[in-house]
Amino acid sequence: MNRVLLLVLLLITQGCASISKERCEAEQWDVVGKEASLSGIEYEEGKGLMVSCSSIGAEVSEREYKKGYQEGLSEYCQLGRASWFGLRGKVYNPNICPRNRTLKGSDPFNAVLAVKGKHDGYCEVNP
Numbered sequence: 829m830n831r832v833l834l835l836v837l838l839l840i841t842q843g844c845a846s847i848s849k850e851r852c853e854a855e856q857w858d859v860v861g862k863e864a865s866l867s868g869i870e871y872e873e874g875k876g877l878m879v880s881c882s883s884i885g886a887e888v889s890e891r892e893y894k895k896g897y898q899e900g901l902s903e904y905c906q907l908g909r910a911s912w913f914g915l916r917g918k919v920y921n922p923n924i925c926p927r928n929r930t931l932k933g934s935d936p937f938n939a940v941l942a943v944k945g946k947h948d949g950y951c952e953v954n955p
Contacts, residue, residue, distance in 0.1 A: 861896030
C-alpha cells in the first residue's frame, strides 16, 4: 500500500490528534503529491493530509504538493501505467489526466489488450 493511502487511513482511523506538527512539517509535500497522482487519486482528494496538518498549525506547501502531483501525472498518464493497473486488476483513473494527455482506450481492459498485442485501438466495453 502506498504511503499516501496509508496516511489517509491512519487519519481516518486514529483522528487528527495523532499527527504531530513536527511530523507534518517534516513531510516532503512533493513526494506526497507525486504518490497521490501515481495512485490515481484526484488532486483535491489527495490533499487530505495537507488539510489535516494545516489544521494543527503545521506549515505545509501546496506549491510543492502540486509540483509533485504534476510530475506524477507525467508518469501516470502513460499507456504503460494504465497497463500496470489493468494487469493487476486495479482501477485506472484516466479522469486525472490532462485532456491533452488522455489515452485513447485508457481503461484497464483496453490497456492490457494493447500491451498483449491483441488489440491496437479503442474498444468500448458496455457496462
